[in-house]
Every structure is written in C-alpha cells, then in structure tokens.
Amino acid sequence: MRLSLLGKSFVAAGAVAWLLGGVLTAPAAVGAEPPGESDGGPAAPADYSYIQRTVPGQTLPRHAYDTAAKQALGLPTRGGAWRSIGPTNIGGRVVSLALDPQRADTVYAAAASGGLWKSTDAGQTFAPSWPADGTQAMGAVAAAKDGTLYVGTGEPNPGGGSVTYEGTGVYRSTDHGASWRPVGLRDSGTIGAIAVDPRNPARVLAAANGSLYSAGGDRGVYLSADGGGSWRRVLDVPNEFTGASDVQFDPADPQRLYAVLWDHRREPDKRTYGGVGSGVYRSVDGGATWQRLAGGLPAAGPTVGRIGLGASASEPGRVYAIVNSTAGPFAGFYTSPDAGEHWTKLPDSAPLTDSQSSYGWWFGKVWVDPHDARHVHVAGVPLLTSLDGGTTWTDDGGALHGDEHALIWDPRYPSRVYAGDDGGVFRSDAAGDSGWTKATYEPFTQFYSVAITPQDTRRVSGGAQDNGSIRSWGGSDFNSYYGGDGEQNLINPKNRQNVFACYQYGNCARSTDGGTTMTDFTDATTADRRNWFTPVQFDPSNPNVLYYGGNRLNRSTDGGVTWTPISQDLTGGPSRDTYPFGTITTVAASASDPNTIWVGTDDGRVWVTRDLGAHWTNVLINQPWVTRIAVDPRDPATAFVSLSGYRSGSAQPHLLRTRDAGASWTDLSGNLPAAPVNKVVLGAGRTLYVATDQGVFVSASGDGRWSRLGSGLPLVPVDDLAYDRVHQRLVVATFGRGFYELGVANELGAG
Structure with missing residues (x-):
C-alpha cells in the first residue's frame, strides 16, 4: 500500500486506508450478516455539527472558519447571481x-x-x-x-x-x-x-x-x-x-x-x-x-x-x-x-x-x-x-x-x-x-437539506432545524408538512406527489399526495443506530427502489413500504457517548449498474458492493466524516467522495475521486478553502459542483481547479445542493439564509 498525504494520488490494492500519522489496512470483502435492532441515544444539533466537523483527537482550530472564509472570498468567481427563493415566512x-x-x-x-x-x-x-x-x-x-x-x-x-x-x-x-x-x-x-x-x-x-x-x-x-x-x-x-x-x-x-x-x-x-x-x-x-x-x-x-x-x-x-x-x-x-x-x-x-x-x-x-x-x-x-x-x-x-x-x-x-x-x-x-x-418576512431559516423535481421548478422542500420539513406548495406560503428537526427530504423525479421527509435520527415517512398525508416507515427499517441526518435515497434508475442507511443499509423495492437489510454493520461500532456514532451518512446507487451501491459512514469508511449487497468491500477507512458520495452516471466504478472535519497543521483533502471502484484515489481538493465539503454533484460534461461551509464552488474540468460559483450568496454554510439536469439549475440549502437558486446552462458552458 502506498499513501501520499501531500500528493494527489492514493493507491492501494483493493482498498485505501488513511490515518493521521500512519496507515491502516482496510478489511477484505465480507458477506452480509443477520441484522439486530435497537435505538440510539439522545443528542442535540451541536453534537451532529461538531462531530461531523472534527477529526478524532483534534479540536477545531481557533479562527478556522474565518481563515477558510478568506480563502473562499479570494478565489475567482464564475457564473451569474444567486437568487433567494425563500422561505420568507418560516x-x-x-x-x-x-x-x-x-x-x-x-x-x-x-x-x-x-x-x-x-x-x-x-x-x-x-x-x-x-x-x-x-x-x-x-x-x-x-x-x-x-x-x-x-x-x-x-x-x-x-x-x-x-x-x-x-x-x-x-x-x-x-x-x-x-x-x-x-x-x-x-x-x-x-x-x-x-x-x-x-x-x-x-x-x-x-x-x-x-x-x-x-x-x-x-x-x-x-x-x-x-x-x-x-x-x-x-x-x-x-x-x-x-x-x-x-x-x-x-x-x-x-x-x-x-x-x-x-x-x-x-x-x-x-x-x-x-x-x-x-x-x-x-x-x-x-x-x-x-x-x-x-x-x-x-x-x-x-x-x-x-x-x-x-x-x-x-x-x-x-x-x-x-x-x-x-x-x-x-x-x-x-x-x-x-x-x-x-x-x-x-x-x-x-x-x-x-x-x-x-x-x-x-x-x-x-x-x-x-x-x-x-x-x-x-x-x-x-x-x-x-x-x-x-x-x-x-x-x-x-x-x-x-x-x-x-x-x-x-x-x-x-x-x-x-x-x-x-x-x-x-x-x-x-x-x-x-x-x-x-413576523411575516424573515428569510433566515436553517436548512439541512433540499429537494427539487424537474417536473415543477416551483416545487422545493427541505429539512429545517427546529422547523420540520418545509415545502413550497400546499398553501400560499412555505408550510411545514412533517415535524421535528427536519432532515432528509425527497421528491420522486417521476411523480412530484410522491415525497419523503424525515426528522432527527431516521424517523421518516412517505406520501403519495404531496405531503398532505404522511405514513411513517421507520419501524419497517432495521438499524442499531441512526444518524441525526439519516440518509434516504432513490435508486437513480428506478425511483420505486429506495435505500435507507442506519448502521446497516436497507433497501425497498415498493416505494418505501417494506424494507430489507442488504448489508452487515458497515461502521466501526458505537461511540462511548450517548450520541449514536457509528452510522451510515450517505448512500449512492449507480445509474448505469443497479447492482453497484456506494456507502459512506460517520467514522470515515467508504464501502462498495457490485452485487447488490451480497458482498461489500471497504475501500476507504479512517477518513473524516463522509458527507456525500456521487457516482458517475455512466461508470459505476467512478465515484466522488466528499469529506468533513477540520485538520490543523496537516494536509486536508475534502474531495476524492476513484475510477477503479476504490482501488486508487485522486485528491481533487485543489484550491478549495480549508473546510468541510458537504455535498458533491456531477453536472453536465466534466463539471463538478461542491457545497461547502464557505459556499458553492465549481470545477468546469473536474480536475481540482476551483472557482467560487455565482455572486450574491451570503457567507453561510451550504449543507445541501440539488442539480436539475433538465433545466440546468442548482438549488442550495443554507444553514441560516434559506434556499438559493442559480441557472448554470450558459455561464459555464455546461448546457
């Protein structure tokens, strides 16, 4: 195994291990095991945000955010102006x-x-x-x-x-x-x-x-x-x-x-x-x-x-x-x-x-x-x-x-x-x-997620801190349609009335009437621990197939009614604290091969299965918190992994790419600000978009050369980013300034 913290290439025989100051060998592929069932303990949003943005054994460096913000503002800007799209009444x-x-x-x-x-x-x-x-x-x-x-x-x-x-x-x-x-x-x-x-x-x-x-x-x-x-x-x-x-x-x-x-x-x-x-x-x-x-x-x-x-x-x-x-x-x-x-x-x-x-x-x-x-x-x-x-x-x-x-x-x-x-x-x-x-106009909502649909550009929903899951339809203003601290939201790309919403720790529900009535499906899933923001995702080739990640990956083939675990525990186990650490944080299924699924965890592990969960290979270990994985829609072996967690005094990759199903990796962080990447999205051609704690950035060639995307977006963490390929637009969820939208068809030569 060869590892270069300061270089751009990370190579391993079937797996990559990354540890500050050393190297670990990732486990070999393993088969599934019978699931168990229990609940994680209570915690607050600060636990989620803090653990996500730190590395074990290190505290947040003083002025880390301010330093990264200056780096972000110093980058060249490409694209048009971001437009605030609400909510204004929440x-x-x-x-x-x-x-x-x-x-x-x-x-x-x-x-x-x-x-x-x-x-x-x-x-x-x-x-x-x-x-x-x-x-x-x-x-x-x-x-x-x-x-x-x-x-x-x-x-x-x-x-x-x-x-x-x-x-x-x-x-x-x-x-x-x-x-x-x-x-x-x-x-x-x-x-x-x-x-x-x-x-x-x-x-x-x-x-x-x-x-x-x-x-x-x-x-x-x-x-x-x-x-x-x-x-x-x-x-x-x-x-x-x-x-x-x-x-x-x-x-x-x-x-x-x-x-x-x-x-x-x-x-x-x-x-x-x-x-x-x-x-x-x-x-x-x-x-x-x-x-x-x-x-x-x-x-x-x-x-x-x-x-x-x-x-x-x-x-x-x-x-x-x-x-x-x-x-x-x-x-x-x-x-x-x-x-x-x-x-x-x-x-x-x-x-x-x-x-x-x-x-x-x-x-x-x-x-x-x-x-x-x-x-x-x-x-x-x-x-x-x-x-x-x-x-x-x-x-x-x-x-x-x-x-x-x-x-x-x-x-x-x-x-x-x-x-x-x-x-x-x-x-x-x-x-x-x-x-x-x-107050009737106060557009400073804290969002964890955003969901859009190409069927109707006016429809946007998202999970908001202490304000539930919020939708733009169902009334004259934005309105809440599922309670708690809003987390993952989804809108079926082929049926805008089929929506999903969650609140903290994986309590999720589905709807076939746009959210007017919600049916909880949490108990149908299997997990020992569930993340504050539990991932739920459509299979991109078939929205009737969904994935839900606790510490095991669950799969549904009937639109979220019934669920079956298709993995063993993909984490290193629970933490010593009450916070339910040792959970899946992101799921990405391949659009070109329905048997290939990628999974990331809060304890820095990335897994891939090429046979729909019969066997799993651990291809990254001892990373920071894995925030998102994006799979190339044309190649199931090409994936992009975004990471959170500050590091002080050491190399700090935020975005990695593999083209060989995790056998080797390239660091695409390039000139990104020294801060977490919360979401990576593949645009048209080779364009990459990333949502970070300092805004949104674009690499038109996908090679790690980044520009700040658009003007007018406040310096606020961007927790989620959705790409509408049909209408060539981006919609982002900010943690403190609501939703923003930007058209990307012409400015970047991507449409």
Missing part, C-alpha cells in the same frame, strides 16, 4: 434583539447563523443589516441611546450548527446598521451579551463567552470606555473553559453591574455544561471590583450549570435568577430584594421545571417587566410567565414557536414586547402575556 433561531432608540418601530434581530436583520415596521418584515461576506454567526446585539449599534459574533448557546464555528469579535455601526467596523475581542469565540450604559453611550460591556471547544482566548467581562475603541477585562474567569454568558447594568443604578460566568466545554465524546466556575457576580463600583454572590444561591461546585439573571427597573434591588444543573435539568429559581446580598429559593413550579426539559443550558435567560417587578418572563422550551414574582408560573400555551432566547420591551409602548426564538421574531402588545403575532 424564520429561524433568533438569539438577541435590540430597539433603535432614535427610530420608532425599528427592531434589530440577531439570527444565530443568519446575520443581523432590521425591521422598520414594528417587527413585521425584516431586511438584512449585515454584510453578506461577513460571518453570519451571531451572539448579541445592543443599541446605545445615541443610536450606535454593537454586535457580538459567535452564538453562545451550545447547540445548533452555528456554534460549531467561533465568531470574529465585536462590531460597531454608527449608521443604524448600514455599515460595520470591527472593534475588538476577536478571540472571544462567542459573545453572550453586550450592554450599553443608559447614560453614557461610549461605555460598553461585553460578556466574552469563549470557545466551546478550545481553552483560553478572550473570556470574561470586558469594559470599553470609548465605544469599543479599546477594551479592558474587568472580570477574569477562574478556569480556562469558563466564559461570561451574560452581563447587565442594573436599570436602577448603572454603577451596579451583574455578570454570569459559566463553565462549558464540548469534547468529541463528552460535554460539560457547568462547573465550579459557574456563578453570579456583582460590581457596585462600575466594574472596578467584583464579588461572587452567595447568600442563598448554590455554592460553587461541579453541578452548577448555566444561570439566567434579570434585574428590576421599577423596584431597585429586586433580582431574579434561574439555575440549571450541569446535566441540564432545572435546579431552582431564586429572588433577591437587596441587589443580590440575600437570596430566597422559590417553590418549584411544574410549568417552570418542565420548561427547561433536560437541556437548560440552551436557555439561561430571565426578563423583568420594567414597569412591574413581579411580572417576570423566563426562557424555556415555551416562554414562562409569572405575575407574582416567581411563585407561580404559566407557559405561553403554544402561542410562540418554542425554544425562547430573546425578549425586549419597547419603551415607546409600555405593553409592547418582542420575542425571539427558534421560529423567528414575535410581537405582543399585551406585555408578553398574550396576543403574540409572528
């Missing part, structure tokens, strides 16, 4: 809100992985207020009384795809969001909150939350006295993985400051969302000195998780805190009448306790009505409301989308409240207790 996760103090009805919304958005009509419609070529990962937005805006990049919540990448610090705008300039804290990883002194717009506090994955950097509470021109850390952190998740001016006394510190760390096989560094801190001298508050709050210890804090404007000194455990569940709600000197733990209330589910680290927010100290809202799966200072609670009754993250009162209208959650922006004119209405 929305996506909003992590922070701010109001323009100089302009009535002007609201700013920070979308977790979709940039900053601005509404001038009281939250009904939103337009982008952030450069398309800047990082789209947002953490916080705040406005000074003179109209100056501050944005902190990098989402602080340890879940969702955008947190996989760190932000690039704090930015300032002096023209109501029309233009921005960086003002420091580039090594902050994520920003939990920004607060501006209500009396002095140049005095700004930033809660530097730090990287979830890498120790150190800018962490703690920072103070700027000159509008971000310079920063001074006024509250240090006790541990290398402690960050500041929140900082606030006491609305009754701007010299009194509150901050929340939080221990949080994600490792490939472990997550720790709490610890001895977690706690509430207070300064009574404008940030010069700080003390950790006790007096009834939980003592420092390994079980103290994320804490949310809210201070009253109408009753000076009244403060509330919600505490969650390191493991995730609710651990207590507290109140203090004397600015945090003494605390009382209030009785547990089932609505509040239940609202945090098992992942209270996803929330950690308390908001106090500025006009009524006993009127309190708390972030949870629903929005929780108390009218008696935290003694009793009610939830929003489903009026909001779910998974609350942001809330702000409008001082111009005392009963008007804006909320931000995983479904976008909502407004209430009843103090947040009822009467919620959703």
